[in-house]
Each structure stands twice: as structure tokens, then as C-alpha cells.
Amino acid sequence: MEAGETGGVLxxxxxxxxxxxxxxxxxxxxxxSAMTYPVAVFLIALAVFIxxxxxLVPVFAGIFESLGVQLPWxxxxxxxxxxxxxxxxxxxxxxxxxxxxxxxxxxxxTPKGRRLIDRFFLEMPLLGELNRKSATARFCRVFGTLTRSxxxxxxxxxxxxxxxxxxxxxxxxxxxxxxxxEGGMMSLALQKExxxxxxxxxxxxxxxxxxxxxxxxxxxxxxxxxxxxQAVKGLTSLIEPLMICVVAVMVGGILxxxxxxxxxxxxxxG
Numbered sequence: 001m002e003a004g005e006t007g008g009v010l011x012x013x014x015x016x017x018x019x020x021x022x023x024x025x026x027x028x029x030x031x032x033s034a035m036t037y038p039v040a041v042f043l044i045a046l047a048v049f050i051x052x053x054x055x056l057v058p059v060f061a062g063i064f065e066s067l068g069v070q071l072p073w074x075x076x077x078x079x080x081x082x083x084x085x086x087x088x089x090x091x092x093x094x095x096x097x098x099x100x101x102x103x104x105x106x107x108x109x110t111p112k113g114r115r116l117i118d119r120f121f122l123e124m125p126l127l128g129e130l131n132r133k134s135a136t137a138r139f140c141r142v143f144g145t146l147t148r149s150x151x152x153x154x155x156x157x158x159x160x161x162x163x164x165x166x167x168x169x170x171x172x173x174x175x176x177x178x179x180x181x182e183g184g185m186m187s188l189a190l191q192k193e194x195x196x197x198x199x200x201x202x203x204x205x206x207x208x209x210x211x212x213x214x215x216x217x218x219x220x221x222x223x224x225x226x227x228x229x230q231a232v233k234g235l236t237s238l239i240e241p242l243m244i245c246v247v248a249v250m251v252g253g254i255l256x257x258x259x260x261x262x263x264x265x266x267x268x269x270g
Contacts, residue, residue, distance in 0.1 A: 012149065023141055023225065030229055045247040050085065052254050057082040060258045069264055075257040111167075118167045122195075130231050133224045135169050136200050140221035148214040153180065169195055186213075200224070211231040 045208035061079045064071060071079065084090055107113030121131050139160055146156040154177055160171040172193035187205035190196050200220050207216025 017145070019145075023221075024028055024138065030232055035236075038236070038243050041240075041243040041247065044210045045243070048247075049250040049254070051252070053078065053082045054085055054238060057254070057258070058086070060261075064261050067261075069261045072257070072260045072264075074253070075261055078254065114167045115171070118169075122168060124164065126235075130235070131166075132195075133168050133231065134198065134228050135164055136196055137221050137224035137228060138165055139169065139173070139196070139216045140200065140224065144214050144218035146219060147217070153186070172196070197224075 054177045059077055061082065064075070066220055104117075108117055122128050122135075124131075142160050142163055146159060147153060151159070157173050157177040157180070161177075162169045164170050164173065172190070172195045173194060176186060176189040179192070180186055185205070185208055187201050187208055189202065191198075191201045203216050204213065207213035211214070
């Protein structure tokens with residue numbers, strides 16, 4: 001808004017700002033909606049598993065104990081798990097999760113901890129590349145919108161560094177700003193950081209050479225936003241059958257564990 005007031009184009013800046021916020025919100029909503037179904041299925045499966053372990057397993061365990069049956073390892077493990085869930089020892093994993101959550105939140109508030117966690121998000125299997133593309137799209141969208149609105153590149157990089165949402169990428173943007181202040185090119189500075197995708201850097205380099213940096217960066221934003229959208233759809237299609245397999249293993253594992261001792265009893269009677 002300050003740049004728009006200074007340049008006399010406040011209305012244009014506000015229109016572009018609203019479009020930027022709409023694009024960012026749309027991308028976040030796509031990711032949230034894509035994860036809703038898998039998360040719901042997992043929570044339901046977990047509730048069914050805990051319910052069967054708490055109420056069904058003890059009944060079978062009492063029957064097996066009265067019959068004096070030697071329990072298979074799978075059944076014994078399930079019985080032991082049921083005893084843990086029905087005793088005070090269940091507080092141990094709950095306490096561990098609460099403590100781990102508190103440690104994570106406090107660590108993320110420290111500069112070193114935030115850098116370690118944000119680097120993990122960029123390098124984690126499967127989702128790391130998605131996080132990198134999403135951050136690249138956000139960087140290019142904000143950068144292109146601000147430069148097209150007349151904001152100087154150095155000021156734009158300051159704003160982008162504060163809004164990119166990942167400290168590793170923010171550090172790379174700040175280092176890029178220093179190189180530009182010393183007369184370097186933005187594309188070379190970004191390439192030196194080895195954080196952003198090679199295609200994005202090549203497109204930025206073309207934009208610098210042709211004098212259409214803002215247009216080229218916005219095209220990169222469009223490309224990676226579409227990449228993220230397609231990747232989210234692909235992950236969703238992969239997660240859905242995976243969740244079905246998880247549910248089958250959890251529920252089927254309990255049933256198999258409960259019926260294995262019964263087969264042993266039937267064989268002995270036979």
C-alpha cells in the first residue's frame with residue numbers, strides 16, 4: 001500500500017494484492033480439502049482399533065486363559081497392548097506426545113530450531129518436494145505482484161523473505177538481496193543457494209535478460225501452483241487406497257489374532 005501511495009497507483013496495487021491473497025488462499029484450501037478424507041479415514045480406523053482392543057480383546061483373553069491355551073505371538077502382543085491401554089501405563093505415550101509437542105513448539109521459536117525443522121520439511125521424503133514447489137510458487141507470486149506494482153526489487157525481497165513461510169528459504173532470499181546489492185544478478189544469486197528448482201531459476205534468468213522479470217516470475221508462479229495442485233491430487237489418489245489397506249490391516253489383524261488360538265483349540269479337540 002505504501003508503494004501504491006508513493007507511485008499514485010494505490011487502486012492497482014490493492015487489486016493485485018487481493019488477487020494474490022485469493023491465489024494463496026485457494027492453494028491452501030486445495031491442500032486442506034485433499035487431506036480431509038485420508039485424515040478422517042485414519043482417525044476412524046484408529047478409533048475402531050482402540051475400541052476393539054479395549055473391549056473385544058479382554059473378552060477373548062479371558063476365554064483363552066480359562067481354556068489354558070498357549071497364545072501365538074500375535075495374540076499375546078495384542079493382549080499385552082490391551083492391558084497397557086487399560087492401565088495407567090497408557091499415560092506414558094500420551095505424556096511423551098504432549099512433551100514432544102511442547103518441545104517442538106518451543107524449538108520452532110528459536111532461530112536454530114526453526115532452521116532445523118524448516119530444512120527437514122524441505123528434505124523430508126515424498127512431501128519435501130511438494131513443500132519446495134509450494135514455497136517457490138508463493139515466492140514467485142508475491143515477488144511478481146510487488147515488482148509489477150512498482151516496488152523496488154530490494155524492498156520486494158524484504159517483504160518476500162518475511163512472508164515465504166520457511167526460514168531456510170527466507171535466508172536464501174536475504175542472501176540473494178545481498179548479492180544484488182553488490183551488483184549481482186538475481187538468478188545467479190538464487191542458483192548459488194541451491195534451494196529453488198532449476199526451472200524457476202532458468203525462467204528468472206530469461207526474465208532478467210529480456211527485461212520482463214515480473215511477467216516471467218508470475219508465469220513461474222502459475223506453473224508451480226499447477227504443479228502443486230497436480231501433486232496434491234496424486235498424493236490423494238495414493239493415500240486413499242493406502243488408508244484402506246491400513247484399516248484392513250488394523251481390523252483384520254485383531255480378528256486373526258483372536259481366532260488363531262481358537263484354531264489351536266479346535267485342532268487339539270480334533
